[in-house]
Amino acid sequence: AIQLTQSPSSLSASVGDRVTITCRASQGISSALAWYQQKPGKAPKLLIYDASSLESGVPSRFSGSGSGTDFTLTISSLQPEDFATYYCQQLITFGPGTKVDIK
Amino acid sequence: QVQLVQSGAEVKKPGASVKVSCKASGYTFTSYGISWVRQAPGQGLEWMGWISAYNGNTNYAQKLQGRVTMTTDTSTSTAYMELRSLRSDDTAVYYCARDPGALEWFDPWGQGTLVTVSS
Numbered sequence: 575a576i577q578l579t580q581s582p583s584s585l586s587a588s589v590g591d592r593v594t595i596t597c598r599a600s601q602g603i604s605s606a607l608a609w610y611q612q613k614p615g616k617a618p619k620l621l622i623y624d625a626s627s628l629e630s631g632v633p634s635r636f637s638g639s640g641s642g643t644d645f646t647l648t649i650s651s652l653q654p655e656d657f658a659t660y661y662c663q664q665l666i667t668f669g670p671g672t673k674v675d676i677k
Numbered sequence: 678q679v680q681l682v683q684s685g686a687e688v689k690k691p692g693a694s695v696k697v698s699c700k701a702s703g704y705t706f707t708s709y710g711i712s713w714v715r716q717a718p719g720q721g722l723e724w725m726g727w728i729s730a731y732n733g734n735t736n737y738a739q740k741l742q743g744r745v746t747m748t749t750d751t752s753t754s755t756a757y758m759e760l761r762s763l764r765s766d767d768t769a770v771y772y773c774a775r776d777p778g779a780l781e782w783f784d785p786w787g788q789g790t791l792v793t794v795s796s
Contacts (some may be wrong), residue, residue: 606781608781608782608783610722617772617785617786617787617788617789618714618722618772618774618783618786619785619786620782620783620784620785623781623782623784624781624782629784661721661722663722663782663783665780665781666724666738666780667724668714668721668722668723668724669721670721671721671722
């Protein structure tokens, strides 16, 4: 089964910072990757699908890129509401998550 | 709007069963599947399985085979997940999520149902 790793596992950042989270697959998965945001006590929310397609209603400061085994989620200018945990997903496998908190 | 509303929290004893419901609205229920995902306290997301609301076909996570059953009721646009022989490590928040059918992404998600297994 494909395994997904995320780096970093956590990061501290300030409002306005550019943040990049990486997801690496144990084998090539073309562009079949999604990203989710989860806030404490809430369900995950889809941000990006097909590696780089922005889900309707998601702010344009979120973007995704990559294909094959290496993928990134970028937040161009971190906002207060973006402090959360981010997960990548490929088919039945989720990455372990990256927690973004306030510096 | 597309919405999935799940049943309320449950407390069960080890060895018991739990059945969680997920009522869909705002879209044609039979045009999508439903995946179930759980999250143990403080942990990550674990995919449990998928059911087609069109024909009832299922695909379960290997580790849950034999203990989980997913069903749908198309007359009420509701999906169900039953987990049997509960253990303490089944304590988790259980989510349903709409699935276009190929497990490519899940959207939207239900609000979650906390299942606590405790003697």
